[in-house]
Amino acid sequence: MRSLRHPLQWILTALVVVVALNFGQTLFTNPAWEWAKVPEYVVSPAVLTGLKVTLIVTLISAVVSFAGGIVVAVARLSRNPVLKSLSWLYVWVFRSVPLILVLIFLYNLGSLYPTIGIGVPFGPQLSVPTVAVLSDITLGVVGLSLAEIAFASEIVRAGLLSVDHGQHEAAKALGLPRWRQFSRIILPQALRSIVPAYVNQIVGLLKGSSLLFYVSLLDLFGVVQNLGSTYPTDIIPLLVVATMWYLLLTSVISLVQYFIERHYSKGVAR
Amino acid sequence: MSTALATITGGAVSIRHATKSFGSKAVLNGIDLDVPAGSVTAIIGPSGSGKSTLLRTINHLERLDEGYVTVGDQLIGVKVHGERFTELPERAILRQRSRIGFVFQGFHLFPHLTALENVVEAPVAHRRPLAEAREVAQRLLERVGLGDRGDAYPAELSGGQKQRVAIARALALDPALILFDEPTSALDPELVSDVLEVIRALAGSGTTLVIVTHEISFAREIADQVVFIDDGRIIEQGSPAQVLDHPSHPRTQDFLRRVL
Secondary structure: OOOOOOHHHHHHHHHHHHHHHHHHHHHHHOHHHOHHHHHHHHOOHHHHHHHHHHHHHHHHHHHHHHHHHHHHHHHHHOOOHHHHHHHHHHHHHHHHOOHHHHHHHHHOHHHHOOEEEEEOOOOOEEEEEHHHHOOHHHHHHHHHHHHHHHHHHHHHHHHHHOOOHHHHHHHHHOOOOHHHHHHHHHHHHHHHHHHHHHHHHHHHHHHHHHHHHHHOOOOHHHHHHHHHHHOHHHHHHHHHHHHHHHHHHHHHHHHHHHHHHHHHOOOOOO | OOOOOOOOOOOOEEEEEEEEEEOOEEEEEEEEEEEOOOOEEEEEOOOOOOHHHHHHHHOOOOOOOEEEEEEOOEEOOEEEEOOEEEEOOHHHHHHHHOOEEEEOOOOOOOOOOOHHHHHHHHHHHOOOOHHHHHHHHHHHHHHOOOOOOOOOOHHHOOHHHHHHHHHHHHHOOOOOEEEEEOOOOOOOHHHHHHHHHHHHHHOOOOOEEEEEOOOHHHHHHHOOEEEEEEOOEEEEEEOHHHHHHOOOOHHHHHHHHHHO
């Protein structure tokens, strides 16, 4: 650390410290924070139910998006022109459209397509009512994943491209089957740069899940928002509760990231 | 000529009228070369002469525009289709490569696998039992003088050790032919001799060796045949004594004067 020699740096540092201390002091002196109410809300059944929804939706979406991201990235990097352009189109659309728009579209999908299904054109069809399939958590997972896959695929693609060309050549020269070249040689090396970037992306996903409130799914934020309208005087402690939970969850993700990074740095010069 | 899915037998190499351009730049201008099974051939020449490209066509890492390569009794990478050659399906090409070892200038060990895992990878991919593959790999590591470094990751090895692991990796499928692309050019001078020692031990073992190299004295010592290439053409070829000690072509003479 460089020593603070210049007077201007001293003054600025002092200023920042004073401001921070002032704000810190208000946390205790300003009664409107209502800290006394925080403990009862933080583990209240309603908040915990919301927390569970946030966790489930984020976790499933994170896994689905990672797998989907690999598929889309591989399609994008393939030599097949149809797969290439379809994956490009997908990424273009879902990276461009705001998540909340995707969610509300899905929410109203029932009125756009009352049933969804698949079948041979003019042949037998298999279909189910849209509302039955896309309800609650499913809608949340599908909506978040649709958007997240687009971002994940870009991260995976960059990771795959970062693997040295010599690795592809060595795998080919050994006559490794195509799938093994990818799964054993290229992907594990790509993961070293993919995983940190992707875990960072999961933080965004976790926070993005708060938008599910707008499609009537009561996640952590949704519950807090609901309680806030029922007990308007408690809105500040309720927001504090949500903040604390999001801080905790993000910290856990960062911790996981640390261990995963350590795992993938195996074999890298120390 | 046997079908593409049969395994290559014998390590003789024949190259006929090998021709290739990168864009408008011709790199190989109709090369004919025969390498007898079990022999050692050293390819020398100035950088950019096409010697590495020629080597890479032998295991079909590069496609030829014209001409063809055979190893043992098989056409490499292509099959005859009426009057023309068509490329083999990828699986058949990979199968052919499994009988042709390749050692790169830059090693290209798999950095996330240990030395032993690097050597085991190809045999396991080709359905050898893991226990047997590990045993063979351990023996190969001992053969290149690294029997005690099986658990080391490539980053923990010196350049010379890496290249020796790479040679063990190339040997793991018991190839009929091994191609070396400037195997010592990326090494610090004091590490070169260990690698050359390993290659020297392979000469005369029955495996065909084709070595692109700048090590003229090494070529003189172990090669049965030396080939001097310039501008994508074979300028001169013959025994080391002929090509290296009594070169007849002015370009060979000029090249040797500069590198010796």
